[in-house]
Amino acid sequence: MTSTVAIRPSILYFGTPVVLLTTENDDGTPNLAPMSSAWALGRTVVLGLGEDGQSGYNLRRRPDLVISVPGPHLWRQVERLAGVTGRFPVPESKPAGFRFVADKFGRAGLTPRESDIVRPPRVAECGLQFEARAARVGSDATKDFLIVEAEVLKVHADPAVVVPGTDHVDPEAWSPLIYNFRHYFGLGPELGFTYRSETPH
Template structure:
């Protein structure tokens, strides 16, 4: 059993260092984006810059990737959220690109792959209101359309504002009889400075939650989602 690292001290007297990290992925969820290629085939790409505002998901993409290219003219997409145990499939996608030739901005070792679903060992599942398929293995799948696609201030990325039209959730992570995802049963895959993590034990909840529970009671569903406590 792995021993958890000590909890950093909290307080105003803690020493802070001025640093210049090369990336700022300080714990963000991983999503797999499925989009439509120009020839009618489909692309699948991992990314870790996505956050939600109501029914809109804001996504950050590399300017030269196939996903940004697709969404510029074909706005349908599916935002698939993998569970922590699915990180190997995500990592198999990481060096692949749907662009041919491979863009010079792709990290060293990147290669063109026309069938990313097969390369990652994932299964396409028909969507209901958009053309790209869902990833059958992902516990949460959001069918959406990109309503705004624009460059960011640096010019190196693209910001996408996608409106979600249909949500699919694994029945095992839904509170029975409701439309609520059970936060005790669902754990997103977190990208934390280029390392993959799941959630730790619950510490508490917001006063606005609609799924209150005893935070000291572990859920059996954690084992199902690959996040069982030690």
């Protein structure tokens, strides 16, 4: 049995995928934001956003969004977005040093690609891209965050990560960027698979 110690970590990002969230600003331009509080349940992706960020502001007004999932090779591009916001003026709640940047795609060195169903663009460099629409946007229990339930309308995938002739993502070919206690990681070697896997090896 493993012994434990009681701790109070400042954050609880215990290893979650990074996503790049694209929403639409009031003037029709895109806002691109990195986030690491996202999980999927069926065709729904649940997102946790800062209450005062531009993404939350946009989603309260326009429900269309794109969830692009970067691989580990894109961590530097993701990090270029870490200290900037699309909100002007910069909210006082943001950490010291945050600054406003209008062109987030340019800042990150990423390429917008037109979506098929929703207005915000996809991130061309990401191996998985989900066009989605927010079905519910509301505050969390502490009123510090927004919880967004987004229905995925269309999935785009790099053919290199798809099992040929199927609609399945190949877990040996696909690796998400993981945010682990404020450090970036990729996946290690496969350990095994669940009995529900549709792509056993």
